[in-house]
Amino acid sequence: MSKNNSFTIPLHKTFWGREEEKAAIDAIRSGTGVGDLSYSEKLAKLLEKDLGIKYVLPTGSGTAALELASACAIKKGAEVIMPSFTFSSCANAVILAGAKPVFADIDINTYNIDPLEIEKKITKKTKAIMVVHYAGMACDMESIDKIAQKNNLIVIEDAAHALGAKFMGKNLGTLGNIGCFSFHGTKNAASGEGGAFVTNDKSIFKIAEIIREKGTNRSSFMRGERRKYSWVNVGRSLILSDILSAIALEQVKKLEKITDLRKKNAEYLLKKLNKLSSKLVLPQVSNGTSPNWHIFAIRVPRISRDKVISELRMYGVEASFHYLPLHMSVMGKKLGYKAGWLPVTEEVASTLIRLPMHPRLKRSEMDFIAAVLGKIL
Numbered sequence: 004m005s006k007n008n009s010f011t012i013p014l015h016k017t018f019w020g021r022e023e024e025k026a027a028i029d030a031i032r033s034g035t036g037v038g039d040l041s042y043s044e045k046l047a048k049l050l051e052k053d054l055g056i057k058y059v060l061p062t063g064s065g066t067a068a069l070e071l072a073s074a075c076a077i078k079k080g081a082e083v084i085m086p087s088f089t090f091s092s093c094a095n096a097v098i099l100a101g102a103k104p105v106f107a108d109i110d111i112n113t114y115n116i117d118p119l120e121i122e123k124k125i126t127k128k129t130k131a132i133m134v135v136h137y138a139g140m141a142c143d144m145e146s147i148d149k150i151a152q153k154n155n156l157i158v159i160e161d162a163a164h165a166l167g168a169k170f171m172g173k174n175l176g177t178l179g180n181i182g183c184f185s186f187h188g189t190k191n192a193a194s195g196e197g198g199a200f201v202t203n204d205k206s207i208f209k210i211a212e213i214i215r216e217k218g219t220n221r222s223s224f225m226r227g228e229r230r231k232y233s234w235v236n237v238g239r240s241l242i243l244s245d246i247l248s249a250i251a252l253e254q255v256k257k258l259e260k261i262t263d264l265r266k267k268n269a270e271y272l273l274k275k276l277n278k279l280s281s282k283l284v285l286p287q288v289s290n291g292t293s294p295n296w297h298i299f300a301i302r303v304p305r306i307s308r309d310k311v312i313s314e315l316r317m318y319g320v321e322a323s324f325h326y327l328p329l330h331m332s333v334m335g336k337k338l339g340y341k342a343g344w345l346p347v348t349e350e351v352a353s354t355l356i357r358l359p360m361h362p363r364l365k366r367s368e369m370d371f372i373a374a375v376l377g378k379i380l
């Protein structure tokens with residue numbers, strides 16, 4: 004077992020092959036690459052079928068999908084409850100809509116927003132809950148749905164990590180009013196950059212397609228429903244290039260295989276690490292959930308997390324921490340938040356380590372990761 008400084012076992016690897024190469028070339032040859040050409044349409048149709056959802060709008064990123072969701076469904080001055088253990092995109096989207104992110108604590112086992120903590124944060128101004136299915140593990144959507152119904156709140160699912168993951172047999176991202184997916188290069192289905200906005204609500208879809216297309220009714224024009232298109236509302240440019248849609252389309256076609264390979268790898272790594280379970284916290288799969296193993300996150304509550312990461316890295320294993328909680332960030336402090344306010348979030352963020360997890364991970368590499376961790380711990 005030798006130490007080195009290059010990552011022989013990277014955190015992520017794309018699952019791209021000839022199909023993605025061919026699709027990108029075909030998209031380049033057949034058009035200009037602008038958005039909403041035939042590949043974007045095919046991508047939307049395939050996602051609609053696979054997810055069992057009525058409307059899909061491909062977007063330039065998961066961030067763009069979240070911004071579109073907020074622009075459609077959140078009014079100025081509203082409060083939106085969300086986890087602090089997430090990416091800045093969630094809070095940015097809400098602030099850009101003129102609303103306020105209100106951070107709620109997470110569950111110590113799932114690292115997802117805790118329904119009891121959501122209830123504590125509800126005020127007269129609360130209009131929405133933005134949930135994040137961290138690592139592709141489902142939030143407790145049954146309890147969250149009950150809270151939303153009782154308080155008349157919109158639910159936006161940040162399913163950036165969660166394509167192919169399920170809750171009670173249903174696809175994550177399709178359980179709230181709006182779902183937002185990411186095709187970022189690290190994601191299970193990756194096109195480099197990219198995302199998708201999904202909803203079953205026709206009125207939300209109608210607003211979204213206008214905002215996404217610079218505030219114009221161009222989408223309706225493209226469907227042949229009108230002879231001209233024009234500016235009808237304030238909008239943004241959030242569509243996905245057809246070249247990236249072509250790559251995303253091939254990835255979505257392979258999603259079942261990708262999810263299956265990740266599941267097999269995660270099960271193998273879990274078995275290998277089980278021997279160390281007195282020294283670390285392994286990922287926990289809640290009843291009724293079927294994760295897509297986008298991230299394999301362990302926690303080391305009794306030893307310096309940063310030391311474990313740097314040791315793993317010295318052995319060529321690209322381990323990594325994850326989010327610095329938003330309420331403790333520079334911007335979070337500008338919003339008036341302070342360290343100490345969300346104890347579970349702070350505990351999880353300071354003890355969590357992401358280990359390599361991707362479809363091409365070999366058993367010998369997982370044996371190595373487990374052996375190195377055993378040595379360190």
Ligand SMILES: Cc1ncc(COP(=O)(O)O)c(C=O)c1O
Pocket residue numbers: 064065066067089090092093135161163164184185186187196197198
């Ligand atoms: C929870 C979460 N939401 C949203 C995003 C943003 O996705 P994108 O990089 O596609 O904009 C990320 C980024 O990885 C994320 O981790």
